[in-house]
Amino acid sequence: MSDETPISGSTTPGWFDISSPDAARARQFYQEMFGWPIHAIDDTYALVGGPPAGGIGQAGPDSPYTGIVVYFPVDDVETALLRAEKLGGSRTMDPQSVPGMGRIAVFTDPDGNAVGLKSP
Template sequence: MNGNPVGWFEIPVIDMKRAKDFYASAFELEFEMLEMGPCQMAMFPFDHAQPGCSGALVKGPEYQPAQGGMLIYFMCEEVSARLNKIQAAGGELVQEKMSIGEHGFIGLFTDSEGNKLGLHSRQ
């Protein structure tokens, strides 16, 4: 396998407008909407020329927000500053900025839908 092994993620939502508003405010993003069968998808921005993966907020019959299971980490410039924006947008702090040694820093939060997610930065 060449390149990064993860290419896509989907974050379950209950209320698409609330979730889009939360992520737009917390991460300063704009979304492209797409419908696939019974599912509504709000696509995160993606630049194919850059490394990494992208994904979508998804509302559908098989999608339920969760605190357990997989944990997706969003990259950011600085964890504490982004956690402040997340809390201002209505998210809840789970784990304050914490060093992970030579790998940088992480923090954890819950989004507007109750999903637990993480942040990662080098500083």
């Protein structure tokens, strides 16, 4: 166990993303399952209202993951991603800017679970 101070941010998820080989089917499933309000941006991605808000997107051959990823707010995505790697995680998606969201990145923990990071 590391004696360094943990990355600051929130332990409450700030966003979720579901990546599916059939995004239209996934949107219909979750809308009917949970009554989520869904706003399709295009054929490949839709926004889900609520707290926490999220999205459902089309997974393709170059997608960094398939399934659900929960994004946790951090002060700085790059710093948090480096810390995850130092602790045994592996980078899955490099930091990138997303309009209206800020910066995001994804890593896998030592057990292979995908975890997202989100910063302003």
